[in-house]
Amino acid sequence: MNSGKTMKKKMIFPFVYGAQYYRAPTPEPEYWEGDFAHMRELGFDTVKFWVQWRWSERVPGVYYWDDLDELMRLAERFGLRVILNLICDVMPVWAEQKYPDCRMIDRNGQPVPTEAVLCRQLGGYPGPCYNHPAMQEVRQEFFRAALEHFNAFPALLAWDVWNEPEHHLARRSAADPDHMLCYCPHCERKFREWLEARSPSIDALNQRWGRCYSAFAEVELPRNAQTVADFIDWRMFQLDTLTGEAEWRLDLVREIAPHTFPHLHVVPHTIHCFNSVNCVDDFALAERCELFGSSMMGDPLFAAAASSAAGGRPFYNAEWHINFGSSAMHPRVIDRETFLRELLPQLGWNVRGILYWQFRPETLGFESPAWGVIRPDGSDRPVSRWAKEFRQVLEPHLPQLMRSRRRNPACAILKSVRNELFFNAFPQEKGNWLYRSIRGYADTLLDCNIPFRFLSSEQLEREELDGVRLLILPAAHCLSQREADAADRFCRRGGVVFAEGSVGGYESDTGRYSTRVPGCGLAERWGIRETDSTSPFHLDCSGSVSGTSSMAEGDVAKALDSAGAKGGEYLPLSSPSGETGWGALLLSSLESESGETLASYRNIPCVVKLRRESGTVFYCGTYLGIAAAEQSADFLAGLLEQAADAAGIERPAVPKGIRLTPLYSDREQPTFHIAENVTEHPLTISFSNTCLDLFGGSSGRTFRLAPRSAALFAE
Ligand SMILES: [Zn+2]
Numbered sequence: 001m002n003s004g005k006t007m008k009k010k011m012i013f014p015f016v017y018g019a020q021y022y023r024a025p026t027p028e029p030e031y032w033e034g035d036f037a038h039m040r041e042l043g044f045d046t047v048k049f050w051v052q053w054r055w056s057e058r059v060p061g062v063y064y065w066d067d068l069d070e071l072m073r074l075a076e077r078f079g080l081r082v083i084l085n086l087i088c089d090v091m092p093v094w095a096e097q098k099y100p101d102c103r104m105i106d107r108n109g110q111p112v113p114t115e116a117v118l119c120r121q122l123g124g125y126p127g128p129c130y131n132h133p134a135m136q137e138v139r140q141e142f143f144r145a146a147l148e149h150f151n152a153f154p155a156l157l158a159w160d161v162w163n164e165p166e167h168h169l170a171r172r173s174a175a176d177p178d179h180m181l182c183y184c185p186h187c188e189r190k191f192r193e194w195l196e197a198r199s200p201s202i203d204a205l206n207q208r209w210g211r212c213y214s215a216f217a218e219v220e221l222p223r224n225a226q227t228v229a230d231f232i233d234w235r236m237f238q239l240d241t242l243t244g245e246a247e248w249r250l251d252l253v254r255e256i257a258p259h260t261f262p263h264l265h266v267v268p269h270t271i272h273c274f275n276s277v278n279c280v281d282d283f284a285l286a287e288r289c290e291l292f293g294s295s296m297m298g299d300p301l302f303a304a305a306a307s308s309a310a311g312g313r314p315f316y317n318a319e320w321h322i323n324f325g326s327s328a329m330h331p332r333v334i335d336r337e338t339f340l341r342e343l344l345p346q347l348g349w350n351v352r353g354i355l356y357w358q359f360r361p362e363t364l365g366f367e368s369p370a371w372g373v374i375r376p377d378g379s380d381r382p383v384s385r386w387a388k389e390f391r392q393v394l395e396p397h398l399p400q401l402m403r404s405r406r407r408n409p410a411c412a413i414l415k416s417v418r419n420e421l422f423f424n425a426f427p428q429e430k431g432n433w434l435y436r437s438i439r440g441y442a443d444t445l446l447d448c449n450i451p452f453r454f455l456s457s458e459q460l461e462r463e464e465l466d467g468v469r470l471l472i473l474p475a476a477h478c479l480s481q482r483e484a485d486a487a488d489r490f491c492r493r494g495g496v497v498f499a500e501g502s503v504g505g506y507e508s509d510t511g512r513y514s515t516r517v518p519g520c521g522l523a524e525r526w527g528i529r530e531t532d533s534t535s536p537f538h539l540d541c542s543g544s545v546s547g548t549s550s551m552a553e554g555d556v557a558k559a560l561d562s563a564g565a566k567g568g569e570y571l572p573l574s575s576p577s578g579e580t581g582w583g584a585l586l587l588s589s590l591e592s593e594s595g596e597t598l599a600s601y602r603n604i605p606c607v608v609k610l611r612r613e614s615g616t617v618f619y620c621g622t623y624l625g626i627a628a629a630e631q632s633a634d635f636l637a638g639l640l641e642q643a644a645d646a647a648g649i650e651r652p653a654v655p656k657g658i659r660l661t662p663l664y665s666d667r668e669q670p671t672f673h674i675a676e677n678v679t680e681h682p683l684t685i686s687f688s689n690t691c692l693d694l695f696g697g698s699s700g701r702t703f704r705l706a707p708r709s710a711a712l713f714a715e
Pocket of ligand 1: 104105129130131132182183184185186187188
């Protein structure tokens with residue numbers, strides 16, 4: 001029985017619909033009233049303002065809130081709720097003058113200059129090092145003052161404490177080690193403390209890193225990825241630094257403004273979904289939030305990554321970048337089909353709220369004149385009409401939508417931060433190998449209508465598998481012992497593991513390449529072994545692949561030339577029944593006690609299926625994900641369908657080319673269906689119950705889907 005006295009009232013985050021509006025100094029005050037009236041006219045109910053450190057604390061301890069106060073009052077008058085976004089990466093001039101040692105330092109010892117950039121027009125970007133103790137205190141004082149001040153405004157709905165966390169937006173490249181931060185004395189000291197807290201002794205660290213330090217005080221900061229173990233530790237430390245920064249910000253909201261939904265929003269893994277150089281761990285950040293937000297573009301991988309990190313938390317699109325552009329590339333004129341095609345699938349990823357980035361287009365700097373829902377002169381663009389229609393059509397269905405979710409997918413793709421860091425040492429010419437592989441798996445699963453989510457290493461290690469029956473380990477070269485143990489137990493209990501690459505070839509606990517692959521004891525437990533491994537560049541694949549470059553450098557390139565290799569990145573495969581397909585970047589010949597060969601390269605078995613107690617392992621000695629993304633996905637699709645069948649995962653009976661996501665009520669009743677036709681020709685979809693096509697207007701059981709379109713059906 002509920003006790004009214006002890007029950008804390010549960011806050012429910014509403015469906016927010018609106019736009020980012022103010023990052024000082026634009027838009028100027030003369031636009032505010034007219035724009036807020038215009039927002040209401042479009043059906044918007046929420047608006048976001050930036051609270052920028054440099055702008056609002058120009059003198060230490062003296063706060064300028066006049067503009068934001070006026071905006072808060074106006075928002076209330078127009079019936080708009082407000083999300084305030086804290087922006088600390090614009091450091092005040094006085095703060096830098098007071099603490100000249102606060103700048104981040106790159107690996108060459110050069111301080112990172114603070115400057116104005118296109119999306120931080122006030123200057124002071126990227127702000128101080130997150131490990132500078134005095135700067136953390138002044139940041140905290142500023143945020144505390146802001147929290148206390150804005151508590152008085154009834155329009156305040158939520159505090160978003162960090163806009164797209166990362167070290168430096170211009171240093172997102174994993175390919176350039178000069179982009180890595182931060183090598184300041186504060187980071188050096190804290191990293192040594194961090195290591196000491198995690199290593200039983202300096203000898204244990206020496207053993208794992210292959211060094212001969214006599215004390216932690218001697219430990220040097222790793223400067224590249226080539227010795228692996230030290231690099232992984234170094235970046236894990238910086239990942240923890242950014243997570244720690246988020247943690248204190250969220251804690252301050254809980255302390256001072258607990259009614260305002262403490263959260264932040266990410267840009268899922270800084271564009272290349274798996275670039276840990278910028279030190280963002282979406283899962284770790286989400287775990288500390290009450291709800292989770294993400295910036296989003298049309299790519300479903302963004303929604304998949306952020307929605308998986310959000311888990312069961314309320315989740316919204318905190319910046320929909322539909323109106324992207326710059327002075328050099330003016331924004332698209334968006335037709336209705338494009339608008340719906342990019343918006344409706346987000347609902348299938350449990351997005352429950354949309355904030356457009358942004359309402360009024362930029363007029364300051366190189367992001368102008370793009371990003372606006374309206375034109376610079378304030379008139380409606382075509383996209384304004386679609387935005388208004390979306391709200392009107394959805395309105396009567398919102399209560400039901402808010403109670404509906406996609407089912408927790410039974411297929412999970414491992415997303416291991418350590419493995420992402422491991423792959424930083426690999427050639428990056430076409431991007432990170434792990435990212436390329438995951439791209440192939442994600443797109444192929446979507447096309448096969450096998451719903452999936454990402455699972456973090458920590459979730460796998462803690463065996464929080466929560467309904468997973470098919471576990472994909474893409475390019476799983478670097479594994480921890482606990483990850484390997486959990487995957488093995490999952491399999492023996494009846495799960496299906498689909499693993500590719502030199503699985504566990506690098507053991508993160510010992511810091512050593514395994515002498516047997518698969519490593520971490522999986523060779524013995526699964527009764528399978530990679531006898532010889534080679535790169536397809538060494539093979540004579542001439543005639544089967546054209547136009548590939550080896551990406552080899554230096555001595556490797558010279559040796560490859562002199563060996564006269566005719567191979568490339570991709571590897572032709574064939575199945576025993578004569579089907580053909582592609583692998584990539586690796587050929588491991590597999591030897592197994594009881595495995596069934598599913599694919600070979602010239603009679604060398606490199607994809608094998610085997611039973612382990614109640615479960616099944618699909619073991620791939622090549623990167624099928626990369627080949628699927630870059631050559632053809634048909635072969636991988638066939639294997640994944642086999643794996644899904646073995647895992648008992650049902651797939652909807654829809655024509656090839658339709659992606660279908662059903663949503664269910666909390667009573668497990670189907671409520672909505674989101675359907676996408678990703679082909680260039682019309683397709684037909686049928687439902688067992690009568691449905692209403694919300695944006696098409698008709699009802700029935702069978703509907704025609706136009707080429708490259710999306711539709712939302714209500715049961
Ligand atoms: Zn630092």
